Amino acid sequence: MNRMDNDLLAIQEARILIENAREAQKTLATFSQEKLDWIVERMAAEVAKYARELAMMSQEETGFGKWQDKYIKNIFASDFLCKKIRAMKVVGIIAEDKENQTMDVGVPVGVIVALLPSTNPVSTAIYKTLIAIKSGNAIVFSPHPKAKKTTRRVLEILVRTAEASGLPCGAIGYQRTQALEGTLGLMNHQDIALIIVTGVPKLVKAAYAAGKPTIYGGPGNGPAFIERSADIKQAVADIITSRTFDYGIVSASEQSVVAEECIADEVRQELRRNGGYFLSEEESEQLGKLFLRPDGSVNPDIVGKSAVELARKIGITVSENTKVLISEQRFVSPANPYAKEKLCPVLAFYVEKDWLNACEKCIELLLNDGRGHTLVIHSRNEQVIREFALKNPVSRVLVNTPATLGGIGGTTNLFPALTLGCGAVGGGFTSDNVSPLNLINIRKVGYGVRKLEDITCGVPAESVESAGLTRLTGLNGSFCSGPGYPKERTQDLNKLLETLLEQLLPYRNA
Numbered sequence: 001m002n003r004m005d006n007d008l009l010a011i012q013e014a015r016i017l018i019e020n021a022r023e024a025q026k027t028l029a030t031f032s033q034e035k036l037d038w039i040v041e042r043m044a045a046e047v048a049k050y051a052r053e054l055a056m057m058s059q060e061e062t063g064f065g066k067w068q069d070k071y072i073k074n075i076f077a078s079d080f081l082c083k084k085i086r087a088m089k090v091v092g093i094i095a096e097d098k099e100n101q102t103m104d105v106g107v108p109v110g111v112i113v114a115l116l117p118s119t120n121p122v123s124t125a126i127y128k129t130l131i132a133i134k135s136g137n138a139i140v141f142s143p144h145p146k147a148k149k150t151t152r153r154v155l156e157i158l159v160r161t162a163e164a165s166g167l168p169c170g171a172i173g174y175q176r177t178q179a180l181e182g183t184l185g186l187m188n189h190q191d192i193a194l195i196i197v198t199g200v201p202k203l204v205k206a207a208y209a210a211g212k213p214t215i216y217g218g219p220g221n222g223p224a225f226i227e228r229s230a231d232i233k234q235a236v237a238d239i240i241t242s243r244t245f246d247y248g249i250v251s252a253s254e255q256s257v258v259a260e261e262c263i264a265d266e267v268r269q270e271l272r273r274n275g276g277y278f279l280s281e282e283e284s285e286q287l288g289k290l291f292l293r294p295d296g297s298v299n300p301d302i303v304g305k306s307a308v309e310l311a312r313k314i315g316i317t318v319s320e321n322t323k324v325l326i327s328e329q330r331f332v333s334p335a336n337p338y339a340k341e342k343l344c345p346v347l348a349f350y351v352e353k354d355w356l357n358a359c360e361k362c363i364e365l366l367l368n369d370g371r372g373h374t375l376v377i378h379s380r381n382e383q384v385i386r387e388f389a390l391k392n393p394v395s396r397v398l399v400n401t402p403a404t405l406g407g408i409g410g411t412t413n414l415f416p417a418l419t420l421g422c423g424a425v426g427g428g429f430t431s432d433n434v435s436p437l438n439l440i441n442i443r444k445v446g447y448g449v450r451k452l453e454d455i456t457c458g459v460p461a462e463s464v465e466s467a468g469l470t471r472l473t474g475l476n477g478s479f480c481s482g483p484g485y486p487k488e489r490t491q492d493l494n495k496l497l498e499t500l501l502e503q504l505l506p507y508r509n510a
C-alpha cells in the first residue's frame with residue numbers, strides 16, 4: 001500500500017473509531033459507579049497477569065529502559081492503581097453538603113483521545129484506560145509508531161477483558177493503521193471532548209491546535225537538593241535508585257544534584273560508593289554532545305540506556321557496577337546540555353554555598369527546562385523545606401524520597417499517575433497527578449433558598465426592588481438565553497442585570 005492510501009485509510013479509521021466511541025459512551029454514561037468499577041477491576045486483574053511479558057516486549061520493541069523496572073511500572077499501573085481508585089466516587093452524585101444544600105454530580109467528559117510515549121507505552125496505556133473507564137468515558141488511543149506492536153497487545157488484552165465484563169463495544173479503541181494523518185484525524189474530530197498527551201513533545205502543538213481541552217504530561221528537569229541536615233547516605237541511595245529506575249526515563253526523575261558546600265565532599269564520596277562515576281571535563285563535554293539533536297530535542301539514542309552503555313558510546317570504560325555518570329557543573333544556560341532533561345542515568349552536580357543559593361540554582365534549572373514539573377529536597381529542616389515549597393516553580397515538591405517513584409505516587413501518597421501535569425507555568429491547565437477527577441465535569445447543584453437580605457449586603461430594600469432583583473430571583477437567579485428562549489426576554493434580563501450592577505457599585509466600592 002502506498003503512503004497516500006495508508007493515510008486515507010488511517011483518516012477513515014479515525015472517523016469510525018470516534019463514531020463508535022461516541023455511541024458506546026452514550027451507554028457508558030448510564031452505568032453506575034459500581035458497574036464501571038467492576039469492569040476496571042476485571043481489566044486490572046487480567047492485564048497484571050501479562051505485566052512481565054509486556055515489559056519485555058516493550059523494551060525489545062523500543063530499545064528504551066529496563067524491562068525489570070517496566071514490569072514494576074506495569075504492576076503499579078494495574079494492581080496498585082486499581083486499589084487506590086477502588087473507593088473513589090467519580091460519576092453520579094459524588095458529594096453532598098446537606099447543611100449548605102449543595103451537591104456535586106460527576107459527569108463524564110465524553111470521548112477522550114490519548115497519545116502515549118515511546119518510553120512508557122504499556123504502563124501509560126493501562127493507566128489511561130483504567131482512569132477513563134472509571135470516570136465513564138470512552139477512550140481512543142493513537143499508539144506511538146515506535147511502540148505500536150506492544151501497545152496493540154496491551155490494548156487487545158484490555159478491550160477483550162472489558163467487553164467480556166460488560167463494556168460497550170467501541171468504548172476502548174485504538175488505531176491499527178499507523179499514520180500521522182490518522183492521529184490528526186482523531187484529535188480534530190468534532191465529537192471528541194478531551195485530548196490527553198503524555199510525552200511526544202512533537203505532537204503537543206497539534207493537540208492544542210485541534211482546539212480541544214488538552215491535558216499534557218510534559219518534560220521534567222527536576223533538581224535534587226541535599227541540605228546540610230539531610231541523612232546523606234539515605235539521600236544518595238534514594239537519588240541513585242531513582243535515577244537508575246528504567247534507566248532514567250521517567251519524567252519525574254532527578255536530573256541534577258545540588259549539594260550544600262559544607263557537605264559536598266561527603267555527598268561526592270557517597271555517590272561514588274553507590275555506583276556514581278564522576279566524568280572528567282573532557283568526558284563531560286564529549287557525552288554532553290550526544291544529549292540533543294540539532295533541533296534541540298532529546299536524542300533518542302541516549303534515552304533509557306545504562307550508564308555503562310553510555311560510557312561506551314564516548315569510548316570510555318567504566319566498571320560494570322557503574323550506575324550513574326555524573327558531571328560537575330557550575331552554570332545553568334540553555335546552551336548547557338546538562339542543565340536540561342536527559343532521560344538517561346546521568347546527573348549534573350552543582351555545589352552551592354547555602355540553601356538560599358541552592359534554592360536559586362533550582363529555580364534557574366527549572367526555568368531553563370521542565371517548568372512546573374517536580375523538585376526533590378533531602379532535609380530535616382522544616383523551615384528550609386517550606387521555603388523550597390513556596391519558591392520553586394513546580395507542581396510537586398517531594399521530600400526525602402526517590403523522585404521517580406515519589407512523583408508518580410509510588411513512595412508518596414500523591415495520586416498514582418503516569419501523566420504528571422505541569423500547571424500553567426508549564427503551559428498546561430492542570431498541575432495534578434492526572435486522575436479520574438480530571439476526566440469529569442462537576443455539575444454543581446444548589447438547592448438552598450437564601451433570603452434576599454442575605455445577598456444585598458446592606459443595600460436598602462427599595463434600591464434592590466427598583467433594580468428588579470426580585471424579578472430576577474423570581475427566575476431562581478438563572479439567566480436564560482440561547483436557542484428556543486425568546487430574544488426579547490434575554491435582552492430584558494440583561495438590562496435588569498446591568499441596572500442592578502450599576503446600583504450595587506457604590507456599595508461595593510465603599
Ligand SMILES: CC(=O)SCCNC(=O)CCNC(=O)[C@H](O)C(C)(C)COP(=O)(O)OP(=O)(O)OC[C@H]1O[C@@H](n2cnc3c(N)ncnc32)[C@H](O)[C@@H]1OP(=O)(O)O
Pocket residue numbers: 115116117118119120142143144145146179180183198199200201202203217218219249250251252297298299300303343417418419420
Ligand atoms: C511520567 C512520564 O515519565 S511520561 C513522559 C515521558 N517523557 C517523555 O516522553 C519525554 C519527552 N519525549 C521525548 O523527548 C521523545 O519522545 C523521546 C526522546 C523520548 C523519543 O524520541 P523519538 O523516539 O524520536 O520519539 P518521538 O516521541 O519524538 O516521536 C517520533 C516520531 O513519531 C511521531 N509520533 C509519535 N507519536 C505518534 C502518534 N501517536 N501518531 C503519529 N505519529 C506519532 C512523532 O511526531 C515523531 O515524528 P517525526 O520524527 O516525523 O517528527
